[in-house]
Amino acid sequence: xxxxxxxxxxxxxxxxxxxxxxxxxxxxxxxxxxxxxxxxxxxxxxxxxxxxxxxxxxxxxxxxxxxxxxxxxxxxxxxxxxxxxxxxxxxxxxxxxxxxxxxxxxxxxxxxxxxxxxxxxxxxxxxxxxxxxxxxxxxxxxxxxxxxxxxxxxxxxxxxxxxxxxxxxxxxxxxxxxxxxxxxxxxxxxxxxxxxxxxxxxxxxxxxxxxxxxxxxxxxxxxxxxxxxxxxxxxxxxxxxxxxxxxxxxxxxxxxxxxxxxxxxxxxxxxxxxxxxxxxxxxxxxxxxxxxxxxxxxxxxxxxxxxxxxxxxxxxxxxxxxxxxxxxxxxxxxxxxxxxxxxxxxxxxxxxxxxxxxxxxxxxxxxxxxxxxxxxxxxxxxxxxxxxxxxxxxxxxxxxxxxxxxxxxxxxxxx
Amino acid sequence: xxxxxxxxxxxxxxxxxxxxxxxxxxxxxxxxxxxxxxxxxxxxxxxxxxxxxxxxxxxxxxxxxxxxxxxxxxxxxxxxxxxxxxxxxxxxxxxxxxxxxxxxxxxxxxxxxxxxxxxxxxxxxxxxxxxxxxxxxxxxxxxxxxxx
Numbered sequence: 369x370x371x372x373x374x375x376x377x378x379x380x381x382x383x384x385x386x387x388x389x390x391x392x393x394x395x396x397x398x399x400x401x402x403x404x405x406x407x408x409x410x411x412x413x414x415x416x417x418x419x420x421x422x423x424x425x426x427x428x429x430x431x432x433x434x435x436x437x438x439x440x441x442x443x444x445x446x447x448x449x450x451x452x453x454x455x456x457x458x459x460x461x462x463x464x465x466x467x468x469x470x471x472x473x474x475x476x477x478x479x480x481x482x483x484x485x486x487x488x489x490x491x492x493x494x495x496x497x498x499x500x501x502x503x504x505x506x507x508x509x510x511x512x513x514x515x516x517x518x519x520x521x522x523x524x525x526x527x528x529x530x531x532x533x534x535x536x537x538x539x540x541x542x543x544x545x546x547x548x549x550x551x552x553x554x555x556x557x558x559x560x561x562x563x564x565x566x567x568x569x570x571x572x573x574x575x576x577x578x579x580x581x582x583x584x585x586x587x588x589x590x591x592x593x594x595x596x597x598x599x600x601x602x603x604x605x606x607x608x609x610x611x612x613x614x615x616x617x618x619x620x621x622x623x624x625x626x627x628x629x630x631x632x633x634x635x636x637x638x639x640x641x642x643x644x645x646x647x648x649x650x651x652x653x654x655x656x657x658x659x660x661x662x663x664x665x666x667x668x669x670x671x672x673x674x675x676x677x678x679x680x681x682x683x684x685x686x687x688x689x690x691x692x693x694x695x696x697x698x699x700x701x702x703x704x705x706x707x708x709x710x711x712x713x714x715x716x717x718x719x720x721x722x723x724x725x726x727x728x729x730x731x732x733x734x735x736x737x738x739x740x741x742x743x744x745x746x747x748x749x750x751x752x753x754x755x756x757x758x759x760x761x762x763x764x765x766x767x768x769x770x771x772x773x774x775x776x777x778x779x780x781x782x783x
Numbered sequence: 784x785x786x787x788x789x790x791x792x793x794x795x796x797x798x799x800x801x802x803x804x805x806x807x808x809x810x811x812x813x814x815x816x817x818x819x820x821x822x823x824x825x826x827x828x829x830x831x832x833x834x835x836x837x838x839x840x841x842x843x844x845x846x847x848x849x850x851x852x853x854x855x856x857x858x859x860x861x862x863x864x865x866x867x868x869x870x871x872x873x874x875x876x877x878x879x880x881x882x883x884x885x886x887x888x889x890x891x892x893x894x895x896x897x898x899x900x901x902x903x904x905x906x907x908x909x910x911x912x913x914x915x916x917x918x919x920x921x922x923x924x925x926x927x928x929x930x931x
Binding site for chain 1: 791
């Protein structure tokens with residue numbers, strides 16, 4: 369989807385958009401902040417900050433509990449955000465949108481409910497070598513508990529999934545394919561619709577980790593055909609501590625409950641408890657109300673700009689950054705897939721990524737250095753860590769130039 | 784270049800990063816592994832102790848310039864010292880990185896080239912990883928040391 373959009377000429381007025389993000393105006397060590405750590409978390413536009421502010425100043429009350437006006441107001445906003453998320457993912461029904469703390473909790477929820485009910489001894493779960501720890505560890509815990517087995521799809525040298533190998537891994541013991549939409553290290557955009565088709569031919573359930581995808585490409589869960597799709601609001605200009613697990617209603621209805629508590633029950637008597645309908649069945653306790661409302665504002669913000677326009681702009685930025693970084697002496701890009709989001713991981717000859725990160729920081733450039741919660745992938749790449757510059761809609765070509773110039777400083781120090 | 788950066792990446796540090804001293808496996812003694820899960824820095828420190836004296840010490844592994852240079856400088860510093868002296872040096876070294884700015888550094892010798900690290904709080908754990916690992920090797924605890 370991002371790729372089709374890339375063919376259009378971008379029409380984003382980034383200079384004006386940047387005005388929406390107050391944090392970008394500051395200086396770091398006396399230099400203008402160049403924020404290129406968007407895969408870790410994105411900055412928040414005024415629309416989101418205002419929504420949080422208004423909520424706590426004028427609308428704060430518990431939801432679905434009170435008869436008073438404020439509770440009604442908070443409940444309306446909280447429910448409206450769910451409809452926004454439904455529209456954002458093009459889910460068929462708002463009951464399919466479960467609020468969670470983030471992608472990690474979404475995946476844990478599926479592993480601990482659907483997984484415990486459907487995966488048994490000798491069963492197999494197919495992941496990939498590019499997964500984030502959050503899409504490995506929950507399945508590992510389940511595998512240990514059930515005596516099940518994890519298989520991982522290998523990658524090509526450019527960082528694409530080997531679909532031929534995936535095909536070979538699928539068999540009658542395979543119960544789930546859990547794969548990331550976009551790699552947080554390589555930037556690879558995986559062919560989700562193809563993967564779902566391969567899995568569905570065999571009746572296998574599919575979960576998509578959408579953490580790195582949602583800010584960069586339009587997502588249509590019905591078109592993708594996946595069973596579960598999880599994302600975090602903070603990766604798409606919303607607050608931390610809130611996210612969405614999309615699940616097909618039939619699956620969510622059949623699954624056992626997750627956490628127990630208030631809000632998720634129908635009737636409670638000792639010895640006899642019935643549970644609430646979707647999606648509340650999975651939402652025990654007072655939820656992150658402000659977070660949900662802030663997330664709604666973030667999704668509205670992105671939809672108003674248009675993900676196709678964002679994708680087109682970021683593809684231009686990616687092409688420019690790839691060209692500029694490739695020309696830096698001693699720099700090797702890790703992840704050169706044909707379909708990529710604007711994420712550039714790299715290693716510099718003879719300089720550890722942490723030292724790169726520290727020197728860039730003194731130039732005002734914020735990047736991530738480390739294993740990016742992808743230790744199996746680092747093993748595959750044969751490096752202990754990489755440096756990573758990850759872009760969002762507010763980044764500019766000028767910022768790419770600052771990054772390249774700052775990399776020159778690294779060479780100066782380590783000459 | 785930025786002054787603080789210059790303090791951090793001094794010639795001696797860059798040299799020890801490029802050509803780490805005592806960078807080898809030492810058989811027949813104690814050893815311990817140190818790991819920083821946040822960044823993936825990983826070192827093994829090898830130790831030969833004779834009558835309470837550090838007869839020989841070496842290390843292997845990978846990490847950033849600060850952690851590698853610090854490990855290299857550490858091996859030079861503690862070789863020939865008693866275990867008590869080595870522990871006192873670690874103490875003083877830690878105070879140089881995180882304690883009051885006027886903490887004494889009389890016994891640190893060449894290790895004072897790492898004083899610039901205190902301007903970079905997130906890098907302190909890089910400089911101290913090898914030392915924590917050494918301590919673990921002295922105590923002969925058979926476990927991975929973490930600075931997180």
